[in-house]
Amino acid sequence: MKSVVSYVFLGMIGLATACHQKPEAEEAQAFMMSDTMMNRIRLDTVTTLPVRSELTLVGKVAADENKVIKVFPLVGGVVEEVDVELGDFVKKGQQLAVIRSGEVADFERQMIQAQSDLLLAQKNLSVAEDLFESKLNSQREVITARKDVETAQAELARVKEIFRIYGLGKTPTYIVRAPIDGFVIEKNVNREMQLRSDNADNLFTVGQISDVWVLANVNESDIGRVKAGMAASVQTLSYPDQRFNGRVDKIFSVLDPGTKAMTIRIRLQNEGMKLKPEMHATVSLRFDEGQRMASVPSNAVIFDNSKYYTMVFRSRSDIETREVQIHKFLGDIAYVSSGLKPGEKVISKNQLLVYDALND
Numbered sequence: 001m002k003s004v005v006s007y008v009f010l011g012m013i014g015l016a017t018a019c020h021q022k023p024e025a026e027e028a029q030a031f032m033m034s035d036t037m038m039n040r041i042r043l044d045t046v047t048t049l050p051v052r053s054e055l056t057l058v059g060k061v062a063a064d065e066n067k068v069i070k071v072f073p074l075v076g077g078v079v080e081e082v083d084v085e086l087g088d089f090v091k092k093g094q095q096l097a098v099i100r101s102g103e104v105a106d107f108e109r110q111m112i113q114a115q116s117d118l119l120l121a122q123k124n125l126s127v128a129e130d131l132f133e134s135k136l137n138s139q140r141e142v143i144t145a146r147k148d149v150e151t152a153q154a155e156l157a158r159v160k161e162i163f164r165i166y167g168l169g170k171t172p173t174y175i176v177r178a179p180i181d182g183f184v185i186e187k188n189v190n191r192e193m194q195l196r197s198d199n200a201d202n203l204f205t206v207g208q209i210s211d212v213w214v215l216a217n218v219n220e221s222d223i224g225r226v227k228a229g230m231a232a233s234v235q236t237l238s239y240p241d242q243r244f245n246g247r248v249d250k251i252f253s254v255l256d257p258g259t260k261a262m263t264i265r266i267r268l269q270n271e272g273m274k275l276k277p278e279m280h281a282t283v284s285l286r287f288d289e290g291q292r293m294a295s296v297p298s299n300a301v302i303f304d305n306s307k308y309y310t311m312v313f314r315s316r317s318d319i320e321t322r323e324v325q326i327h328k329f330l331g332d333i334a335y336v337s338s339g340l341k342p343g344e345k346v347i348s349k350n351q352l353l354v355y356d357a358l359n360d
Contacts, residue, residue, distance in 0.1 A: 031317065031319070031357060031358060032316055032317050033316040033317070033319070033354070037350075037353070037354075038316065040349070040350050040353075041347050041349050041350050041351070041354070042347070042348050042349035042350075043313055043345045043346070043347060043348070044296060044297050044300060044345070044346055044348045045343060045344070045345055045346075046294050046295070046296055046336075046340045046341060046342050046343060046344045046345070046346060047294070047295055047296075047342060048292050048293065048294055048295070048342050049292065049293070049295045049333070049335075050288045050289075050290075050291070050292050051288070051289040051290075051291050051292065051293050051327065051328075051335050052286045052287065052288055052289065052330055053286065053287055053289055053328075053330070054284050054285065054286050054330055054331075055218075055222055055225055055226070055284070055285040055286075055287065056282065056283070056284055056285075057216040057217060057218060057264075057282070057283040057284075057285065058216065058217060058280070058281075058282060058283070059214050059215050059216030059217065059266075059280075059281045059282075059283050060214070060215055060278060060279060060280055060281055061212055061213070061214055061236070061275045061276060061277055061278065061279040061281055062212065062213045062214070062215050062277055062278075063185055063207040063208075063209055063212060063213070063277045064207070064208070064209075064211050064212060064213055064267075065213075067180075067182070067207060067208040067209075067211070068182075068185070068205060068206070068207035068208075069179045069180055069182075069205070069206055069207070070186075070202040070204075070205050071096065071176060071178075071179060071202055071203050071204040071205065071206060072199075072200075072201075072202050072203065073099060073174070073176065073195050073199060073203055074165070074166050074174065075099065075101040075103040075104055075166065075174045075195075075197060076101060076102075076103060076195050076196045076197030076198075076199065077099040077100050077101030077102065077103065077104070077174065077194075077195055078099065078100050078101075078192065078193070078194055078195070079097055079098070079099055079189055079190065079191055079192060079193040079194075079195065080098045080099065080100050080173065080191070081097060081098040081191065082096075082097045082189055082190060082191055083095050083096055083097060083098075084096050084097075084184050084187070084204075085184070085187065086184055086185075086186070086187045087183060087184060087185075088183065088184045089181075089182070089183050089184075090178040090181070090182065090183075090184060090206060091178060091181055092178055092179065092180050092181050093177050093178060094177060094178045095175055095176070095177055096176045096177060096178055096184075096203070096204055097175075097176040097189055097203060097204075098173050098174070098175055098176070099173065099174040099175075099176065099195065100172060100173050100174075101172065101173065101174050102172070103174075103197060104166070104168055104171075104172045104173060104174050105172035107159065107162055107163065107166070107168060108168075108170070108172060110159045110162075111156075111159045111160075111163065114152065114155045114156040114158075114159045115156060117152040117155065117156075118149070118152035118153060118155075118156050120152075121145070121148040121149040121151070121152040122149055122152075124145045124148060125142070125145040125146055125148070125149050127145075128141050128142045128144075128145040129142055129145075176203060176204070178204075178206050179206060180206055180208065181208065182206045182207050182208040182209070183206070183207060183208075183209055184204055184205070184206055185205050185206070185207045185209075185277050186202070186204060186205030187203075187204055187205075188201055188202060188203055188204070189203040189204070207277070209270050209273060209275070209276070209277065210269070210270055210273075211267060211268065211269055211270060212267075212268055212270045212275050212277070213249070213265050213266065213267060213268070214232075214234050214246070214265070214266040214268060214281050214283060215263055215264075215265055216263070216264055216266065216281070216283040217256075217259065217261035217262070217263060218261060218262045218263070218264055219260070219261055220255065220260045220261065220262070223262055225285075225287055226248065226251060226262075226264060226285065227248070227251075227287075228248055228249070228250070228251055229247055229248060230247065230248045230285050230286075230287065231245070231246075231247055231285070231286060232245070232246050232247060232248055232266045232283055232284065232285055233245055233283070233284040233286075234246065234266065234268060234281050234282070234283050234284075235281065235282045235284075236275065236279050236280065236281050236282075237279075237280055238274070238279060239274060242274075244268050244274075244275065245268075246266045246267050246268035246269070247266065247267065248264055248265070248266055248285070249265045249266060249267040250264065250265040251264050251265075252264065252265070266283060286330070293327055293335045293336065293337060294335070294336045294340045294341065294342055295333050295334060295335050295336065296310065296333075296334050296336060296340065296346050296348065297332055297333065297334065297348045298329050298331070298332050298333060298334045299332070299348045299349065299351075300334070300346045300347065300348035300351060301324070301326065301329075301334045302351060302352060302355055304355075307323055308323065308324050308325070308326050309321055309322060309323055309324065309355065310322055310324050310336075310339070310340065310346045310347075310351075311346060311347040311351045311354050311355055311358075312340070312344055312345070312346055313345045313346065313347050314345075319347075319354060319358065321355060321358055321359055322339055322340070323339060324336050324338065324339030324340055325337045325338040325339055
């Protein structure tokens with residue numbers, strides 16, 4: 001009788017154990033990712049990449065000095081017209097300003113005088129040649145008359161060259177014209193301004209900004225990290241969501257004595273003419289640290305309870321919440337020092353939904 005009771009008791013324990021274990025097995029198989037959820041997530045493979053760092057610099061946009069021309073007045077006088085404003089786009093040869101000048105009037109007088117002198121010298125030569133043929137004068141007088149013609153021709157050619165260089169016409173005005181196609185990036189003239197003939201200041205600066213420079217300052221402690229040819233990413237306050245990509249074009253190996261900073265130059269293609277000279281710019285330079293590490297998209301990393309996790313995907317019903325150690329984040333890349341192996345797949349989109357479903 002006692003043994004029968006024992007068998008009954010053991011059977012009840014076994015039944016109770018089976019009842020207790022069955023829900024756990026059901027719970028282990030409870031999570032199965034649906035087709036809808038599969039369409040909403042994205043899977044990325046853990047890869048090994050060189051570890052890179054980023055150096056952030058402050059700079060400003062500048063026009064390419066090789067494509068910038070300062071326009072100076074070649075004569076003195078009074079400014080009668082100013083036809084462009086700062087920022088205007090101008091074509092080569094376009095009128096920028098008009099100056100009424102006494103010097104131009106004097107050049108016109110010189111032109112008339114040179115033309116008259118040449119006509120007189122040519123007439124004297126003709127007379128001298130006729131007299132020489134009639135033996136009424138000597139050959140010396142003919143030679144002298146020819147020299148006078150050559151001198152008059154040289155003077156007229158000189159005045160004509162002045163007219164060509166200055167772009168003068170038949171009025172006592174000097175027209176300031178654009179030397180190249182480009183934007184007016186500097187303007188230092190207004191109507192009725194009086195200009196001296198020895199004026200050393202430019203009236204306009206015209207520059208082409210299809211390509212621009214960004215000049216950035218590098219602190220003395222970071223100079224060793226910067227190399228010519230490094231890829232550079234530039235952001236501005238005007239376009240905070242857009243990155244302009246270029247390369248370090250030149251390193252100025254001179255430090256500013258006040259700031260102890262070295263200037264570098266980044267050359268950029270200015271698509272859409274969005275970058276304007278004197279804009280403030282933030283420059284990011286990336287360089288290799290000399291080691292390789294497992295990496296995943298930054299979006300694949302979950303931060304919870306002061307720890308980092310990733311959702312490792314093996315199948316719809318086999319998804320693991322795995323703690324990882326993050327070496328650093330750099331843009332859209334996370335470098336993982338431990339916790340992941342190359343070739344494993346992680347969920348990088350809507351992973352929080354999966355994380356909450358498995359860990360609530």
